[in-house]
Amino acid sequence: MREEQNLKLKRIYSGLLRTALFGVLLFLVSARVKGAExxxxxxxxxxxxxxxxxxxxxxxxxxxxxxxxxxxxxxxxxxxxxxxxxxxxxxxxxxxxxxxxxxxxxxxxxxxxxxxxxxxxxxxxxxxxxxxxxxxxxxxxxxxxxxxxxxxxxxxxxxxxxxxxxxxxxxxxxxxxxxxxxxxxxxxxxxxxxxxxxxxxxxxxxxxxxxxxxxxxxxxxxxxxxxxxxxxxxxxYSGYPVPETDVPAQLVRPDKTEPDLCYIEVMEIDQETGDATVRIDAEDKDSYILYYRYSLDGGNTFSLPEEWPRPEAWNRSAKSNSVTLTLPFDQRLSLCVQASNGFDVWAESNSIALDPIPDPERLRREEEERQAAILREAQKNYKEITCAPEEQDASADVMPVLLILAGIGVCMLFVSLVLAKTIYLLIKDKNRR
Ligand SMILES: [Zn+2]
Structure with a gap:
C-alpha cells in the first residue's frame, strides 16, 4: 500500500518535472527564435x-x-x-x-x-x-x-x-x-x-x-x-544613446500661431558703407524661430529668408539676433522684419523710418564738380583779362597809366637837370678862359 503510494508520488513528481523541463526548454527555444528574428x-x-x-x-x-x-x-x-x-x-x-x-x-x-x-x-x-x-x-x-x-x-x-x-x-x-x-x-x-x-x-x-x-x-x-x-x-552602435521622447498623452499639433515676439532696433549705421546693424528680438513660445527676412519699404517686399540662430538645440532658438543690412543710399526707407516659426508662420515687427543716407560717392563727385566749376570760372576770367582789356573797368586802368606818366615825368626832370648842369659847367669854363 505504502509502496504503491510512493510510486504514485514519484510518478507525479517526475511528471511535474518533465512538464517544467519541457516548459523551460520551450521558453528557451522561443526566446532564441525571437532573438534571432x-x-x-x-x-x-x-x-x-x-x-x-x-x-x-x-x-x-x-x-x-x-x-x-x-x-x-x-x-x-x-x-x-x-x-x-x-x-x-x-x-x-x-x-x-x-x-x-x-x-x-x-x-x-x-x-x-x-x-x-x-x-x-x-x-x-x-x-x-x-x-x-x-x-x-x-x-x-x-x-x-x-x-x-x-x-x-x-x-x-x-x-x-x-x-x-x-x-x-x-x-x-x-x-x-x-x-x-x-x-x-x-x-x-x-x-x-x-x-x-x-x-x-x-x-x-x-x-x-x-x-x-x-x-x-x-x-x-x-x-x-x-x-x-x-x-x-x-x-x-549597440548601446548608442538614443534620445528619449515621452509618449504624448494627446495629439502633438503643429504650431499654427505666429511668433509671440518680433521687434527691431537700429543700433548703428555706417554712413560710408550704408551698413546698418540691426538687433532683432524674436520668440515663439510654442516652437522656435526658423527664419527672418527684412523689408526696406514698410513690408511691401521682403528679402529672401535667412537662418535664425539656434545655438542650444534644434528646437530652441536664440532670443536676439544682431544682423547687418546693407541699406541703399539716397532713399527714404521704412525698415521692418518678419520672423517665422518652425511651421513657416510669420510675424512682423515694428517699422522704423530712416532718413536718406547721402551716397558718399555722389557727395565726392559733386565736390569734384564744384571744384572743377570754380577752376573753369577762374580760367574764363583770366582769358577775359588778357584778350579783351577794353571791356575792363575804367577806374582800374587809370592807376597804371598815371604811374607810367609819373615815371616818364621823373625821368625827363632828371635828364633836364643833368643837361642844365652840363651847360652851366661849359659856360663857366668858357668864361674863365
Ligand atoms: Zn516628395
Missing part, C-alpha cells in the same frame, strides 16, 4: 511613375529619391541582423496605401519614406523630418528624427525641424504616416533638402555620389537608432 526595415522612395514629385531645372524628385533609397538599403545591409526592403526599386506608380500595406506584409519594424522638397516661392531651404502626430509612433519617430537631423546638420544642412502635420480630420496629413500607423508600423517622412534653393543645391548637385551619401547618412541614423553592428564597416 531579423529587424525588418522598409524604405519607401517617394513618388514614382506618373507622380514626379518636385521638379526644378533638370532635377526630378522621384529619380533622386530612388537613388538615395537604394544607397540607404545597400548601406543598411552592411549591418548584421537586418532585413531591408524597398517598396519599389524601379520607377513605377504605386499608391501610398500600397506602400504601407507592403510594409505590413513584410512585418516591418519601421518605414522610412524618402523625399526632396521645394517651396511655392522658391525661398525656403533646409531639411525636415515629419513624424506621426501621437502616441508611441510619435515618440519613436521623434527620437529617430533627432538622430537623422544630427547627420544632416553635421553635413551642413539647415534643420527645419522634426514636426507633425494634421489634416482637417485631425489625422496625419501625410498619407504614408497615416497608413503606416493603421498598419501598426512606426514611420517617418524625411525631406532631405530643397531642389529650388541655392543654399541646398550644393548637397546634391555634384551628381549621384552626393545623393548616395545622403542615403548612407539615412542608414547611419537608422543603425544608431536600432543599435546595429557592422563588421564590414567596423562600427558598433
Amino acid at each position: 531579423p529587424l525588418v526595415l522598409v524604405i519607401d522612395p517617394g513618388h514614382g511613375g506618373e507622380n514626379l514629385g518636385a521638379e526644378y531645372e533638370e532635377y526630378t524628385e522621384k529619380d533622386m529619391n530612388l537613388i538615395v533609397a537604394k544607397a540607404m538599403k545597400a548601406e543598411l545591409e552592411k549591418y548584421q541582423g537586418v532585413e531591408v526592403y524597398l517598396t519599389h526599386d524601379v520607377d513605377q506608380d504605386m499608391s501610398i496605401k500600397d506602400r504601407a500595406v507592403f510594409a505590413g506584409e513584410k512585418n516591418a519594424d519601421f518605414l522610412f519614406c524618402l523625399h526632396f522638397n521645394s517651396s511655392v516661392e522658391h525661398n525656403l531651404f533646409g531639411a525636415e523630418v515629419w513624424v506621426p502626430a501621437g502616441g508611441e509612433f510619435y515618440a519613436k519617430g521623434r527620437s529617430f528624427g533627432i538622430l537623422q537631423m544630427e547627420e544632416f546638420t553635421a553635413l551642413g544642412l539647415y534643420s527645419r525641424g522634426i514636426k507633425t502635420r494634421l489634416n482637417d480630420r485631425d489625422e496625419n496629413y501625410y498619407g504614408i504616416l497615416r497608413y503606416c500607423t493603421e498598419e501598426g508600423i512606426p514611420s517617418v517622412l524625411i525631406e532631405h533638402c530643397h531642389l529650388d534653393h541655392p543654399k541646398d543645391q550644393p548637397f546634391y548637385r555634384q551628381g549621384d555620389a552626393q545623393l548616395m551619401e545622403l542615403g548612407r547618412l539615412d542608414a547611419t541614423a537608422a543603425a544608431k537608432y536600432f543599435g546595429l553592428k557592422s563588421e564590414t564597416l567596423g562600427v558598433d
Whole structure:
C-alpha cells in the first residue's frame, strides 16, 4: 500500500518535472527564435511613375529619391541582423496605401519614406523630418528624427525641424504616416533638402555620389537608432544613446500661431558703407524661430529668408539676433522684419523710418564738380583779362597809366637837370678862359 503510494508520488513528481523541463526548454527555444528574428526595415522612395514629385531645372524628385533609397538599403545591409526592403526599386506608380500595406506584409519594424522638397516661392531651404502626430509612433519617430537631423546638420544642412502635420480630420496629413500607423508600423517622412534653393543645391548637385551619401547618412541614423553592428564597416552602435521622447498623452499639433515676439532696433549705421546693424528680438513660445527676412519699404517686399540662430538645440532658438543690412543710399526707407516659426508662420515687427543716407560717392563727385566749376570760372576770367582789356573797368586802368606818366615825368626832370648842369659847367669854363 505504502509502496504503491510512493510510486504514485514519484510518478507525479517526475511528471511535474518533465512538464517544467519541457516548459523551460520551450521558453528557451522561443526566446532564441525571437532573438534571432531579423529587424525588418522598409524604405519607401517617394513618388514614382506618373507622380514626379518636385521638379526644378533638370532635377526630378522621384529619380533622386530612388537613388538615395537604394544607397540607404545597400548601406543598411552592411549591418548584421537586418532585413531591408524597398517598396519599389524601379520607377513605377504605386499608391501610398500600397506602400504601407507592403510594409505590413513584410512585418516591418519601421518605414522610412524618402523625399526632396521645394517651396511655392522658391525661398525656403533646409531639411525636415515629419513624424506621426501621437502616441508611441510619435515618440519613436521623434527620437529617430533627432538622430537623422544630427547627420544632416553635421553635413551642413539647415534643420527645419522634426514636426507633425494634421489634416482637417485631425489625422496625419501625410498619407504614408497615416497608413503606416493603421498598419501598426512606426514611420517617418524625411525631406532631405530643397531642389529650388541655392543654399541646398550644393548637397546634391555634384551628381549621384552626393545623393548616395545622403542615403548612407539615412542608414547611419537608422543603425544608431536600432543599435546595429557592422563588421564590414567596423562600427558598433549597440548601446548608442538614443534620445528619449515621452509618449504624448494627446495629439502633438503643429504650431499654427505666429511668433509671440518680433521687434527691431537700429543700433548703428555706417554712413560710408550704408551698413546698418540691426538687433532683432524674436520668440515663439510654442516652437522656435526658423527664419527672418527684412523689408526696406514698410513690408511691401521682403528679402529672401535667412537662418535664425539656434545655438542650444534644434528646437530652441536664440532670443536676439544682431544682423547687418546693407541699406541703399539716397532713399527714404521704412525698415521692418518678419520672423517665422518652425511651421513657416510669420510675424512682423515694428517699422522704423530712416532718413536718406547721402551716397558718399555722389557727395565726392559733386565736390569734384564744384571744384572743377570754380577752376573753369577762374580760367574764363583770366582769358577775359588778357584778350579783351577794353571791356575792363575804367577806374582800374587809370592807376597804371598815371604811374607810367609819373615815371616818364621823373625821368625827363632828371635828364633836364643833368643837361642844365652840363651847360652851366661849359659856360663857366668858357668864361674863365
Ligand atoms: Zn516628395
